[in-house]
Amino acid sequence: MSDTASYTRNERTTPTRYRDRATWERDAIHAILDAAYVCHLGFVANGTPVVLPTIFARVGDRLYVHGSxxxxxxxxxxxxxxxxxxxxxxxxxxxxxxSAFNHSVNFRSVVAQGIAQQVTDPEELAVALDALVDHSIPGRSGEVRRPNAKELAKTAVVRLVLDEVSAKTRADGADDDEEDLDLPYWAGVIPVSTVYGTPEPHESSTGELPAHLQNFRR
Amino acid sequence: MSDTASYTRNERTTPTRYRDRATWERDAIHAILDAAYVCHLGFVANGTPVVLPTIFARVGDRLYVHGSxxxxxxxxxxxxxxxxxxxxxxxxxxxxxxSAFNHSVNFRSVVAQGIAQQVTDPEELAVALDALVDHSIPGRSGEVRRPNAKELAKTAVVRLVLDEVSAKTRADGADDDEEDLDLPYWAGVIPVSTVYGTPEPHESSTGELPAHLQNFRR
Structure with a gap:
């Protein structure tokens, strides 16, 4: 891990396509990571790739994911x-x-590679578990019963230190070839966004909606 | 590939956790695949896992992804x-x-494993390329200039036959332990949805919004 404004740029972190859409800047990468809360975790099991969705958290230059x-x-x-x-x-x-060929997607993505290590230090574990709650629901860790010893024993957290990581983004309009511009087809962008609805309380929630959930959006 | 109502259930396609949330039913799996258009493609490069986001299409029991x-x-x-x-x-x-421990996410996911093969048959290639456009934007392939020889030469499509595939879903409320129900914290569900905004035409689009894009949603 470097302590500079950029992460490591090497063959592994350089996309084979659309390199002009890539960045290794720490702030840009952190911003994308903080705008999301679901990641896709890839690992190799018996020689074959496995990709599973899971929530994650970022604390400084560390990503955390947890599981049983x-x-x-x-x-x-x-x-x-x-x-x-x-x-x-x-x-x-x-x-x-x-043209069909030039269709695209506006997106922001981060790809981080490295060796995941299990978190064993109790202090780091507590920080990571709070962060895993707060990353998806800011302020939440102070508004819950925190894990007890039995729950901690069931939960594993792994850490990936951000180092070999890059982001890729596209935020642009339709980009047709010159000779296609007069074709009688529609070109443009359909915006896509994630919307959070009105919180639906469980019957055990009798009080008002707490401050950290009012006007919830991420 | 089986021709029955369910895909292959084996050790690889059985999750290690929350097996009661898993299904191998063909229709359920197809419905989730058809509700999405972005997948995360995992493969192994130099012994390490790589996960990249990309659009995909489904045609029967085949998934297609494309790239340079x-x-x-x-x-x-x-x-x-x-x-x-x-x-x-x-x-x-x-x-x-x-409790922090019982927080969860309502989700629908599909994990499909297997050997991806390049599509070389021109007819299958044409079907797959149309499907890749239509899967994200239904009806679109008839409203574009289709790929020419030069574009086809730049584009590779790979096929994954659905066989070792399972879905996992959670669609439920908060599920606290009995002894936590009286704690003074808020419990419930914040609905999450994807919203498509008003299409923003490129300056080359002078006509009306075509029928396949009116009231666009997926």
Whole structure:
């Protein structure tokens, strides 16, 4: 991990396509990670790739994911660590062009590779577990019963230090070839966004909606 | 590939956690795949996992993804095929409980594993390329200039036959432990949905919004 404004740029972190859409800037990468809360965790099991969706949190230059102590990636990371790829993707628009070929998607994504290590230090574990709640629901960790010893024993957390990581974004209009511009088809962008509805209380919630959930959006 | 109502259920397609949330039913799996258009494609490069977001299409029991002929997964699938994992995830809600431990996410996901093969038959290629446009924007392939020879030469499509595939869903309320129900915290569900905004035409689009884009939603 470097302490500069950019993460490591090497062959592994350089996309093979559309390199002009890539960045290694720490702030840009953190902003995308913080706008998302679901990642896709990739690992290798018996020589074949496995990709599972899971929530994640970022604390500084560390990503955390958690799972049951018995789950495959958690077991895999327990001893010597496990090579993983954590990918985060946000879709912002469908880009329609007059040619099928030039259709695209406006998006923001981060791909982070490295060796995931299990978190064993109790203090780091507590920080990571709070962050896993707060990353998806800011302010939430102070408004819950925190994990007890039995729950902690069931939960494994792994850490991926951000180092070999890059972001890729597209935020642009339709980009047709010159010779296609007069074709009688529609071109443009359909914006895509994620919307959070009115919180639906469980019957055990009799009080008002707490401040951290009012006007909830991420 | 079986021709029955369910895909293959084996150790690889059985989740290690929350098996009661899993299904191998063909119709349920197809419905989730058709509700999404972005997948996360996992493959192994130099022994380490790589996960990249990309659009996909489903035609019967086949998934298609495409890319530049020069991109890593397309090159990898060109000869003997390449082990991949295609994962699709839709988030429907954030599930908040009185304990941190019982927080959850309402979601629908599909995990498909197998050997991706490059599509070389021109007829299948044409079907797949149309499907890749129509899967994200229904009806679109008839309202564009279809790929020419030069564009086809730049584009690789790979096929994954659905066989070792399972879905996992959660669609439920907060599920606190009995002894936590009286705690003074808020529990419930924050609905999450994807919203498509008003299409924003490119300056080359002078006509009316075509029928396939009116009231666009997926």
């Amino acid at each position: 102590t018995g789950s495959r990636p958690m077991r895999g990371a327990a001893d010597e660590g496990m090579p993983v790829c954590v990918t985060v993707t946000l879709v912002d628009g469908l880009v329609l062009t007059k | 002929t020069g991109s890593r997964p397309m090159r990898g699938a060109a000869d003997e095929g390449m082990p991949v994992c295609v994962t699709v995830t839709l988030v429907d809600g954030l599930v908040l409980t009185k």
